[in-house]
Amino acid sequence: MFIDRAKIQIRAGDGGHGMSSFRREKFVPKGGPSGGDGGRGGDVILVVDENLNTLIDFRYKRKYTAPNGVNGQTKNMHGAAAPPLYIKVPPGTLVKDEETGEIIADLTTAGQQAVVGKGGRGGRGNARFVNSVHRAPTFAEQGEPGDSRTLQLELKLLADVGLVGYPSVGKSSIISMVSAAKPEIAAYHFTTLTPVLGVVSIAEGRSFVLADIPGLIEGAHEGVGLGHDFLRHVERTKVIIHVLDVAGLEGRDPIEDYQKINNELKLYNERLAKRPQIVAANKMDLPDFAANYARIAEYMDKEGREIYPVSAATGDGLTQLMQRVSQVLSEYVEEPESEASTKVYVARQEEDFTIGRDDDGAFVVKGKGIEKLVAMTNFANDEAVQRFQAIWRRLEIEAALKERGVQPGDTVRIRDMTFEFKE
Template sequence: MQFIDRTKIIVKAGDGGHGKSAFRREKFVPKGGPSGGDGGRGADVILKVERNMNTLLDFRYHRKFVGKNGGNGDIKNQYGKNAPHCIIKVPAGTLVKDAETGEVLADLVHEGDEAVVAKGGRGGRGNAKFATSANRAPTFAELGEPGEGRTLLLELKLLADVGLVGYPSVGKSSIIASVSAARPEIADYHFTTITPVLGVVSLGDTQNFVMADIPGLIEGASEGIGLGHDFLRHIERTKVIIHVLDASGIEGRDPVEDFYKINKELELYSSKLAKRRQVIAANKIDLPQSEENLKRIEEMAQKEGLKVFPVSAATKEGLNDLMRYVYQMLQEYVEEPEEENPEKVYTAEEDNADEITIKRDMSGNGFIISGKSLEKLVAMTNFGNDEAIRRFQYIWRLKGIDEKLREKGIKEGDSVFIGEMEFEYKN
C-alpha cells in the first residue's frame, strides 16, 4: 500500500440560490402583493474523519471538491431547497491548514471529528422580504451569496501509541517485522524505509498497541534535512518512544553519540516531544562487536535514568520483554494538558464582517475596497434592476463609503473595485 501523508486540495462551497421577484396573480386579487420566495443555502464543505481511511492517497487524483448550489426561490413564496453538505472523508490524525497563510484550521484526531472549511452562500431574499409600508410592491430580489473557496493543505500525523526512532539501518524495520504482522521493506542500505509503517503488537487478548516504524532520523532533521520534518511530524502524537541503537557499531557509528544527537534533534523540533518517555532498545546484540558498546549504552542509560533492553531483531532475543515493558509504560501514560492556545477550528463568524479597508490599486488610478459585508452586498445585488441599484446606493451612503473615498483622495472618473465588480466614481 502506498502511503501519502501530505496533499493539497481545492474546496469551493455552494452558492446560495437566487431570490425570486414575483407578484400574486390570482383571479379575484387584482393587485396582488409581492410573492417571490427566498433562495436556498449553498452546501458547506465539511471534512470528516472516516474510520477505514489511513492515508491521503485518495486525494492524489481527486483534488477539487465543489459543493452544490442552493435552489432558487419561486413564485407563491416558495423557498429554494438548501443544498446537502459536501462531506470529504479524511483519516484520523489529519491536520488542516490554509495553503496560502499556513494558518491551522482544524486538527481532526478522532473518528467522527469534523470541521467546516468553507461556508456555503446564503440564499438571496425574494422580493416579498423587501415589502415595506413605503414600498408595498418591490420589484427586486437578491442574488444568492457566493460560497467560500480556498486551497487547503492536509497533513497526516500517524496515530501510533509507540514510535521507533533511530538512525537509518539501526534495525527499526526488522524489530517491527519481528513483533507485528507489518512487513516493511528491509535491506542493508540507508533510508530503506521512506514512509511510515504501522504494526499492531499483540501480547494477549486485550493487551495490544500500535507501533510505528518511522523513516530514519539524521542530524539536522529539525531543520528539514533528509526526511526530517516528515519524520518528526509523525512521532508528535506517540505516547512512548523506543530509541533504537545499533549496539554492534558495524556501520562505523557510535551508539552513545547517536543517542544524544537524535535527542537533540527532537528537542530542537519540539520541547514537548523531547519530554516523551523513552526506552532504549540496544539492537544487534547477536553480533560479537556489541558486547563492549552494550556496557557503554547501559552506563549512559543509567545516567539518563532510562531502561535498556538488549535485543536482537534477527533472533528475536529480548523483544518480548521489551514489548511487555512498553505496554506497561502505556498503561501509566498520563495525557498531557491542552496548550493555552490550542489549534483552532475555522468558523466564518470569527471574521469582522463590518470592517472596511480602502487602498489604491497598483496603477494608482483606482481604489480597492475590501470588507466582508460590502463584498457580499455587491455579489448579491442585481445591478440590472433599478430598485436594487437604489437600495445598494442607500446602503453605500449609510456606510459612509463616499466620505472614506474622498479622504483617500478619489477623483471623478476613478475606478472603484469591490470583489469582482468595477465601478466608476461620480460625485
Template sequence: MFIDRAKIHVKAGDGGDGMSSFRREKFVPKGGPSGGDGGRGGDIVLVVDASLNTLIDFRYKRKFKADSGDKGQTSNMYGRQADNLYVKVPPGTVVRDEATGEVLGDLTAEGQELVAAKGGRGGRGNARFVSSVHRAPTFAERGEPGEERGLLLELKVLADVGLVGYPSVGKSSLLARVSAAKPEIAAYHFTTLTPVLGVVSVREGQSFVLADIPGLIEGAHEGKGLGHDFLRHIERTRIIIHVLDVSGQEGRDPIDDYHKINDELKLYSERLASRPQIVAANKMDLPDARENYPRVAEHIAAEGREIFPVSAATGDGLPALLDRAVALLAEYKDEPAPPVDTVVYTAKPEAPFTIRRDDDGAYVVEGKEIEKLVAMTNFANDEALRRFQLAWRRLGIEADLKERGIKEGDTVRIRGAEFEFKES
C-alpha cells in the first residue's frame, strides 16, 4: 500500500531534575552544596532511510516520545543524557508543523536528519546557585519540558523521469516493458492509483529512475480526478515523457489530450511546465495509430518538441526514446531555487508575558519565560518558591495583575498550574 501523507505527534524527552544535596563525609560534617545537574532529554530526529518508499509505517504508529534525562546526583555528578529517538522517513519527505503549516524540512538525501523536537535541558542542582550572599541553597531546578508538536508528513516521489498522460494511454505498460516494475495493468481508467517507480537500465553504467504518475485529467490542477494527490509527485522529476494514445481508440483526439495535459501542468506550476519534455506516441502497433501519427507528429514538431513513435506492447521504438531521455538527463542543469519575495519586517520587542481572563474569571498568564520558570520550579521547597516570587515581581506580573483589578484569593493560572493570589 502506498501512503504519501501522514500526521504524527512527537514529544521530546524532558530534562532530568537537578539534585539538592550537601557534602557529608568523615571529618567534613558541614560540607557545602553538592547537588549535580540533571541530564538533557532526548531529541526526536527524523532521518532519511532510502530503503523506504512510503509513509505506511505511520499508519500504525503515530506517537513518538523520547526518553527523559536522568536526575542529577550527589557529589556534583550530572544525570545521564537521554538518547535521541530516530524516526525513519523515506527520501522525498516534506515536514510541516501541524499548527502553523511552516515547512520544517525537505528531506531528500540518504542519512539526512531533521531535529523535529528538541529535548529539554536538565535542571540545575543546588551547587549551581551558590553565591557570596547565599552559601547554602537548598533548592534545585526541575528539568525543562521537551518540545511537543504535531507534524504533517508529505511524500513527493524522487524520480529522474516522470510519465504523464491521460488514463489508459499506456504509461503502466511502458514502465513494465522498460523496467522490472510490476504496475497493475487493466483496460479501465485509473487502474494505477499510486505512483510506481522503476529503474531503467539503458546500457552499461547508464540508468535512471522512471515514475508512472497516475493519470491526469482536465481540471487536475483544481484537484479533480487524482489532481493534487499526485501532481506534486511530478515536481521533483527532471524530464517529462508525455505519453499519447495516437490510436484515438478512447474516442479522444491525441492532439487535444496533449494540450489539455500541458495546460494542467502549467496551471499547477509554471516551473513544472518548463521542464524538458519529450512525447511518446504510443500504440503504434494499431492501424489507427499509424494513420494518425503523421498529423500528430507534424503538430508536436511545430510546438518545438521531439516525438518518438513507440509501442509499449511490442517494445518497438522504446530504445530510441530511452536514449533521448538519457541524453536530456546528462544535459539537465538543476533549476535555481524559485525567487522568494523579500519582505521587510520591523522588529518589535516581544512582550515578556500576556494576561487574559478565563471564562471562570481566573487570570491566565502566558509567556515563554514565566511558563518555563513554572515548569522548572519545585514549589514544595520554600527557597525555590521565594526565588519564583522574586522572578514574578521582576517580570512585572504582580504589578500588571493589580492594575487589572486582581483581588486577594483570585485564581491565577500559568501553564496548567493554579495559584491563589495573595498580597505580598
C-alpha cells in the first residue's frame, strides 16, 4: 500500500539525574561530595533508507521515544549517555513541525540524517557545586527533559519524469507499456488513486524513473479533486510528459486541457511551469482524428512545445517519445533556487520569560530557561530550593509578577509545577 503522508510523535530521551553523595572511606571521615553527573538522553534521528518507498510503517506505530540517560553514581562516576533512536524513512521525505509548520528537513539521499529531537542534558552531581563558600552541597540537578514534538511527514516521489494530464487521457496505459509497472486501468475517472513508479530502459546503462501522477483537474492547486495530494509529487521531476487525449472522447478540447493543466502547475509552483515539457498526443490509433492532431500540433508549434503522436493501446510512437525524453533528461540543468524559496534567518534576542494568566486565574510563567530550571530542580531538597530561589530573584521574575498584580497567596504555575506566591 502506498502511503505518502503520516503524523508521528517523537520524544528524545531525558538526561540522567545527577547524584548527591559523599565520599565515605575508612580513615577519610570528611571525604567531601562525590556525586557523578547523569548521562545525556538519546537523540531522535531520521535516516533515509533507500529500500523504503512508502510511509506505511507509520500507520501502525506513531509514537517514538528515545532512551533516557543513566543516572550519575557515587565516587564521581558519571552515568552513560543513551544511544540515539534512529527512525528509517524513504528518500523524498519532507519533515515539518506540526505546531509551527516549519520545514525541519528535506531528506532525499540514501543515508542522509536529520536530528529531529535533541536528548536532554544530564543533571550535574553535587560534586559540581562545590565552591569556596559552599564546601559540602547536598543537592544535585535532575536530568533535563528531552525534546518532544509532533512531526508531519510528507513523501514527494523521487522520479526523473512525470506523466501529467486530465483523468482518462491514457497515462496509466502509457506507463504500463513502457515499463514493468502494472497500474489499474479502467474506463472511469481517477482509476489511479496513488502515484505509480516505473523504470524505463532505453538501452544498456540508460534508464530513468517515470511516475504516473494521478489525474489533475482545474482547481487542483487549491486542493480540488485530488490536487494537493498529487501536485507535490510533480515537484521533484526534471521533465514533464503532458498527455493529451487527441480524440477528445471525454467531450473536452485537448488544447483547453493543456492550458488548464499548465495553469494549475504554475499556480501551485511557478518553477514547474519552467520545467522541460514534452506533449504526448495519445489515442492516435482511433480513426478520423488526423485533423484534430494537425490543429493541436500547430498550436504546440506556436507554444514552442515538442509534440509526439502516440498510441498507448498499440504502442506506436512510444519508443520515439521515450528516447527523446531520455535525451532531454541527459541535458537537464538543475534550476537555481529562487530568492522566494531561500529562507533567511534573522538572529533575535529570545525573551527570558513571559507571564500570562490561566483560565483559573493562576499566573503562568513561560520561558525556555525558567522551565528547564524547574524541570532540573529537586524540590524535595532544601538546598536545591534555595538555589532555585536565588536564580528566581536574579531573573527578576518576582518583580515582573508584582508588576502584573500578583498578591500573596496567588497561584504561580511554571511548567507542571504550581507555587503559592509569598513575599
